[in-house]
Amino acid sequence: MAPRNAAENNDYEGDHLGLDQVEAIIADPPTQKRPPMKIVWRNVVLFAVLHLAAVYSLFLLPQAQYKTLLWMAFTYWLAGMGITAGAHRLWSHRSYKAKWPLRAFLAFCNCLSFQNSILEWSRDHRAHHKFSETDADPHNAKRGFFFAHVGWLLVRKHPDVKEKGKVLDLSDLKNDPIVMFQDTHYKKLVLLFCFLMPTYVPVYFWGESAFIAFYVAAILRFTLVLNATWLVNSAAHMWGQRPYDEHINPSENYYVAFCATGEGFHNYHHVFPHDYSTSEYGWHLNLTTVFIDTMHFLGLAYDRRKIPMDVIMKRKLRTGDGSHR
Numbered sequence: 001m002a003p004r005n006a007a008e009n010n011d012y013e014g015d016h017l018g019l020d021q022v023e024a025i026i027a028d029p030p031t032q033k034r035p036p037m038k039i040v041w042r043n044v045v046l047f048a049v050l051h052l053a054a055v056y057s058l059f060l061l062p063q064a065q066y067k068t069l070l071w072m073a074f075t076y077w078l079a080g081m082g083i084t085a086g087a088h089r090l091w092s093h094r095s096y097k098a099k100w101p102l103r104a105f106l107a108f109c110n111c112l113s114f115q116n117s118i119l120e121w122s123r124d125h126r127a128h129h130k131f132s133e134t135d136a137d138p139h140n141a142k143r144g145f146f147f148a149h150v151g152w153l154l155v156r157k158h159p160d161v162k163e164k165g166k167v168l169d170l171s172d173l174k175n176d177p178i179v180m181f182q183d184t185h186y187k188k189l190v191l192l193f194c195f196l197m198p199t200y201v202p203v204y205f206w207g208e209s210a211f212i213a214f215y216v217a218a219i220l221r222f223t224l225v226l227n228a229t230w231l232v233n234s235a236a237h238m239w240g241q242r243p244y245d246e247h248i249n250p251s252e253n254y255y256v257a258f259c260a261t262g263e264g265f266h267n268y269h270h271v272f273p274h275d276y277s278t279s280e281y282g283w284h285l286n287l288t289t290v291f292i293d294t295m296h297f298l299g300l301a302y303d304r305r306k307i308p309m310d311v312i313m314k315r316k317l318r319t320g321d322g323s324h325r
């Protein structure tokens with residue numbers, strides 16, 4: 001079955017700001033002064049150590065067996081699918097539906113990425129879209145590249161995130177037993193799948209040293225996936241073309257799309273957040289769409305939502321920057 005027309009049943013958001021957002025801003029305009037930031041030193045230290053260890057891992061790459069390098073690439077892709085096809089396109093946006101074996105697989109992949117549980121990730125991401133680039137957006141890109149990239153994980157959240165975030169409806173996530181199981185057992189699952197499993201496989205199956213396997217397949221791969229994801233919040237909110245809406249900051253950034261398995265078409269995504277391809281196009285620089293389409297072929301994914309061409313064209317002509325006409 002072809003992808004479903006997401007414009008049917010009024011179930012897609014074609015505008016950057018919904019009516020409820022405009023009303024919220026009028027009722028409570030953003031304040032210019034922000035409360036002082038409360039730095040979470042534990043996170044600062046942990047992320048600094050992680051990145052130093054990742055740099056150290058780069059020097060170990062020449063000593064790693066080629067199978068370990070392939071394994072690292074494969075686990076990068078698995079962790080990526082847990083975020084892009086899982087937490088993002090399936091659970092945050094409901095841009096397609098998945099049968100339980102696929103949801104279980106994506107929840108497992110999501111543990112490899114260690115980016116907070118699906119429930120927490122999706123809550124923050126829904127806030128990011130609903131209150132985009134205001135203080136209620138957890139990684140508000142108006143606060144600069146560093147804040148949007150990683151700084152937001154090093155400080156307590158702005159009170160608006162918690163206050164305005166209360167209106168978010170998370171009932172669909174709370175009714176998904178796979179999401180709730182992952183949330184309940186999150187720490188153990190992360191230890192097992194983000195760190196132990198990626199280290200154990202190269203040691204057991206092709207005799208790699210545990211030291212190299214840990215640094216390359218766990219630490220370096222984890223740090224690279226984190227930074228590829230963070231680039232969507234930072235670089236893709238700053239640099240690139242804006243063919244769908246020139247009035248918003250999210251941009252079409254092909255470098256980010258490449259690193260983030262298809263998630264760099266961010267101007268399109270903020271205008272049409274319910275499109276399962278997060279892009280006007282299908283498989284172009286978009287391994288995640290290839291994956292979802294393959295799952296659809298296997299009968300595990302269905303009801304993929306796609307914005308019709310005429311809606312996209314009208315929007316480009318009305319609000320785009322002219323770069324894709």
Ligand code: ST9
Pocket residue numbers: 040043076079080081083084088114115116121123124125127138152153154155156157158161162163164165166168225226228229230232233259260261263
């Ligand atoms: C990580 C996440 O890296 C990365 C996400 C990136 C998203 C990118 C999206 C782009 C599109 C997709 C691209 C994919 C590309 C993939 C490429 C792959 C190759 N709404 O959070 P707390 C309330 S994580 C409503 O503790 P603090 C709530 O009541 C890295 N309410 O705030 C909550 O209580 P509870 C690993 C909200 O204390 C309470 O506030 N993880 C919301 O200010 C407290 O929440 C870490 O390092 C909301 N949105 O602390 C952990 N938010 O939860 C880092 C909060 O009980 N995090 N509330 O319901 C922390 O340590 C803390 O969260 C903190 C803030 C210090 C940052």
Ligand code: ZN
Pocket residue numbers: 128232233237250266270
């Ligand atoms: Zn965004």
Ligand code: ZN
Pocket residue numbers: 088092093125129269273
């Ligand atoms: Zn999104």
